Amino acid sequence: MDKVTRSPAMTDVARLAGVSHQTVSRVLNDHPNVKEQTRIRVRAAIAELNYRPNRAARALVTGRSQLIGVVARNSTLYGPASMLTEFEQAAADAGFAVSVGSVRELDRSSIGSVVDRHLDQRVAGLVVIANTASAMEALAEIPGDMPVVFIDGDPASGRPVVTVDQVAGARAATRHLLDAGHRTVWHVSGPTDWFDSAGRIQGWRQTLEEAGAEVPPLLSADWSAAEGYRAGQMLARMPEVTAIFTANDHLALGILRALYERDRRVPHDVSVVGFDDVPEAAYFIPPLTTVRQAFGDVARAALSLLLGQMREDFTTADHIVVPPHLIERASVGRPA
């Protein structure tokens, strides 16, 4: 009687190919010293049995898995969500699986518990989507020999970081509005503890100062359309406001509605530029000029930094910066 067929192990392959299991292992790991002919025989046996190596056994003896852990804020924000899928894609191509661990808030204890879960799984490396300074505290929770890459993190952390050049993006947006003839540009920022926000504020301010334009007071918000709407209600009351740069597209959406309600027409009376280029941005009223970030490039850069660390035994503190670019649509015009 045959028992329930369990999935074949290395020794089964070895027996079929007429070699030892160690030779099978060598074939699997592309070791040089295997005769071409046996290599072929082994591969044939693998195919015939539909053998797949047991990762748990491998992880046990080598001490490392083929899993990469991602720590991200629990949100459906366009940026982080895009990052995640792009990263998963890149990792899959490199033969790694991705385990996600989301957090409601990026405070130290939440991050600690997610990092813990990942360490439990013995991940081979970690990616932290660290948009706020508090997230950088995750460092404290991570053993020194664990490969880590931060996305959107603080370059000064001494750990590898991949970021989008927020300053350049904000400069392009602000510049674009000034070039259209506006005397100055108002800015509705994201939460000020986010690195993204900080960079965009900095780029906006720099550009105004360099152009000798007045720097209006900063309005800060979270990333939601709701807060954009609130900020918009104020801005709409001030006749001197003719150009607004918002830290993301959803804020811009809220602002567009507030302007609409007070009959300030876009772009005739007020020009608006967003950030992110969410897929719907082209269908706002009016279509939104915005800044697009290359999430795919960020993801691939992060993966390659991580793989680098996994190969070498030391940590290089690289910092890769990915440039964004302006997408021009109909929400910007010349001032009256």
Next chain:
Amino acid sequence: MDKVTRSPAMTDVARLAGVSHQTVSRVLNDHPNVKEQTRIRVRAAIAELNYRPNRAARALVTGRSQLIGVVARNSTLYGPASMLTEFEQAAADAGFAVSVGSVRELDRSSIGSVVDRHLDQRVAGLVVIANTASAMEALAEIPGDMPVVFIDGDPASGRPVVTVDQVAGARAATRHLLDAGHRTVWHVSGPTDWFDSAGRIQGWRQTLEEAGAEVPPLLSADWSAAEGYRAGQMLARMPEVTAIFTANDHLALGILRALYERDRRVPHDVSVVGFDDVPEAAYFIPPLTTVRQAFGDVARAALSLLLGQMREDFTTADHIVVPPHLIERASVGRPA
């Protein structure tokens, strides 16, 4: 000389507590036959050494991991993205990690390779976010003894499925428009091969027929604002169109813009109802009446079905249906 401190193993804990490693294992797995006093000693030793069990070793001997694989379409669509984070949260609470595998298209070969990657990882179970019939073909790629739950899949598949009651959601939306006094309701659907779309179409049609209202021709689209806009351009030209139900909020956004461009005011001239309740929907122009799906409930239901399968050895073909509900805002009014 002390070597580089490797992370402690079960025997280290055992030595410190003065018991055998097997007793430690029993404490860890909450076996009944351990004296309370030793249990306490062991726990203390675990805490002192900051010991964490090696999942690879456990997986090796038990044959199952603490990993759940999710197969999802590679997209930043609100629905799937929300599902994923909600599911991850629920799984984490139950002590499982989640490995994501995204696909560009839900065709058989893409799904096959993602399922393969998950099998490589020896996942303990699979969740397939199967919005289209083609995704159900994934079944063929999955071994019969692997616990699987489909989300949004076909209840007729004979496998456990969790769905949102799309028909009921569409009925509520359509009913709401009829109740406002509209003679009939037009519908812009999602891709017709999605189960979600099919359900929403069915609910819409049923409600019209039951009310004795004319059933206008169906407009179908993908899920994007772009196609909503195109559909809107047509609908805006037809004076008899006073009420539109769209299969998601982004389609509605595109339609709102098309209506706006042709000076058909919402809700004065035309009423619009969406589906999803994306966070921005309250800030569209005007705020969108829509149908909210309880993704959290779906995720938790899916997890519990999966855990059920993992405990029992047989597959129960349950079908859990989660009701959606209507969120009333300003985009619906009485016809002129």
Next chain:
DNA sequence: ATGCACGCTGTTATCGATAACATTCCGGAA
């Protein structure tokens, strides 16, 4: 011819947990 290096392959130890079985200890019934 001898010896040695190297290419190729096999043998054995090992990782860290759980499973199965063995042992000890204790209290209560005969």
Next chain:
DNA sequence: TTCCGGAATGTTATCGATAACAGCGTGCAT
């Protein structure tokens, strides 16, 4: 007192891979 049963604990085998080392030809230098 003796014996028995079950709770508490220990011992040994096992999962399936890689690492380390050992063995065996073969070719080439001496």
